[in-house]
Amino acid sequence: EAQVTQNPRYLITVTGKKLTVTCSQNMNHEYMSWYRQDPGLGLRQIYYSMNVEVTDKGDVPEGYKVSRKEKRNFPLILESPSPNQTSLYFCASSWGREAFFGQGTRLTVV
Amino acid sequence: RKEVEQDPGPFNVPEGATVAFNCTYSNSASQSFFWYRQDCRKEPKLLMSVYSSGNEDGRFTAQLNRASQYISLLIRDSKLSDSATYLCVVPKNTGGFKTIFGAGTRLFVKA
Numbered sequence: 001e002a003q004v005t006q007n008p009r010y011l012i013t014v015t016g017k018k019l020t021v022t023c024s025q026n027m028n029h030e031y032m033s034w035y036r037q038d039p040g041l042g043l044r045q046i047y048y049s050m051n052v053e054v055t056d057k058g059d060v061p062e063g064y065k066v067s068r069k070e071k072r073n074f075p076l077i078l079e080s081p082s083p084n085q086t087s088l089y090f091c092a093s094s095w096g097r098e099a100f101f102g103q104g105t106r107l108t109v110v
Numbered sequence: 111r112k113e114v115e116q117d118p119g120p121f122n123v124p125e126g127a128t129v130a131f132n133c134t135y136s137n138s139a140s141q142s143f144f145w146y147r148q149d150c151r152k153e154p155k156l157l158m159s160v161y162s163s164g165n166e167d168g169r170f171t172a173q174l175n176r177a178s179q180y181i182s183l184l185i186r187d188s189k190l191s192d193s194a195t196y197l198c199v200v201p202k203n204t205g206g207f208k209t210i211f212g213a214g215t216r217l218f219v220k221a
Contacts, residue, residue, distance in 0.1 A: 033209070041213055042197065042214055043154070043197070043211035044211070045208065045209060045211075056208075058208065059208075090154070097159055098156045098159075099154075101153035101154050101155070102153060103152070103153055104151075104153055
């Protein structure tokens with residue numbers, strides 16, 4: 001089954017404790033992306049990757065890092081999470097125009 | 111002006127009604143547009159693409175007005191299952207990799 005898998009689905013953490021949200025896709029897509037979704041703001045792009053070892057900033061990259069060492073994986077790293085990074089995060093992959101999203105990770109930073 | 115703007119709603123309509131949402135965009139160079147549907151607390155899923163003047167798929171029609179820089183989504187004969195948030199998406203660059211999502215329009219269809 002074609003899918004994008006994110007882990008964990010839910011995470012509560014403390015300020016400053018480094019965390020990684022994993023994202024994996026099995027569709028051999030070259031393009032992957034991370035978004036955060038906040039009430040009233042819609043989805044905002046954090047980072048995207050056009051292929052292995054090729055990443056670029058989206059609209060809200062501050063406080064996040066990504067890496068793309070393999071085509072299927074695109075982890076999102078928060079080196080020092082802060083409460084303003086509390087949000088719902090989505091990973092997406094695409095080939096062509098349609099984006100396929102993971103089920104989301106609800107992150108709470110206290 | 112925001113790059114992509116949508117009326118947040120909510121739109122409350124009875125079953126069987128016709129409802130339309132608009133989405134305005136600021137980048138006149140944008141060539142393609144998308145409507146995604148998002149159910150509560152779920153991931154967005156592609157509903158329709160709009161590459162030229164419009165696109166129709168069953169009860170759903172998406173139209174593009176380049177002169178006024180907006181796209182619209184028309185839903186005919188609304189069903190209870192159409193209740194969701196509808197997101198307008200505009201690629202920001204020619205490769206389509208940088209995308210701007212609208213904040214979404216919420217639709218509630220009532221029996």
